[in-house]
Amino acid sequence: ARQLEASxxxxxxxxxxxxxxxxxxxxxxxQLTDHLIQKQAQVxxxxxxxxxxxxxxxxxxxxxxxxxxxxxxxxxxxxxxxGTWGLSSSKLNPAQDKIRxxxxxxxxxxxxxxxxxxxxxxxxxxxATAKVWSLVYLICLHFWVIYILMSHSPPSDEERSGAVMxxxxxx
Numbered sequence: 001a002r003q004l005e006a007s008x009x010x011x012x013x014x015x016x017x018x019x020x021x022x023x024x025x026x027x028x029x030x031q032l033t034d035h036l037i038q039k040q041a042q043v044x045x046x047x048x049x050x051x052x053x054x055x056x057x058x059x060x061x062x063x064x065x066x067x068x069x070x071x072x073x074x075x076x077x078x079x080x081x082x083g084t085w086g087l088s089s090s091k092l093n094p095a096q097d098k099i100r101x102x103x104x105x106x107x108x109x110x111x112x113x114x115x116x117x118x119x120x121x122x123x124x125x126x127x128a129t130a131k132v133w134s135l136v137y138l139i140c141l142h143f144w145v146i147y148i149l150m151s152h153s154p155p156s157d158e159e160r161s162g163a164v165m166x167x168x169x170x171x
Contacts, residue, residue, distance in 0.1 A: 039117070
């Protein structure tokens with residue numbers, strides 16, 4: 001019985017104290033997990049970019065088809081005889097260009113914020129003390145906002161500005 005107890009105790013110690021190989025495997029598993037999360041974020045970004053580009057292609061092809069039908073309806077026989085008939089090469093409205101560039105900038109900013117928040121989430125997942133301090137920070141922030149909202153007192157008549165008081169006399 002003593003031998004069995006001793007072997008059980010040795011087995012318990014072996015389970016509690018991981019070997020160097022187990023520690024290295026856990027570290028490698030953590031690295032691979034982080035790498036997988038980054039790759040998943042890249043795949044999501046690329047798939048959303050692909051869908052955006054395919055939507056743009058459809059919109060441009062639709063515009064071209066509408067342009068062709070409009071030009072065919074507006075084309076005169078003299079244009080056809082002179083050989084000057086073709087798609088109009090007029091530029092898009094400058095406002096549309098600004099809207100398009102704004103959308104591109106907004107999309108880029110959203111992708112950058114997503115990458116920053118993803119890195120922060122990975123950091124918080126790995127670091128327990130960071131989790132605790134971020135929770136403490138959020139609690140303090142909420143208490144501060146509640147304090148600011150509760151300590152605000154309504155203005156009295158004496159604190160009113162001169163403009164408000166002068167308007168109040170004539171009413």
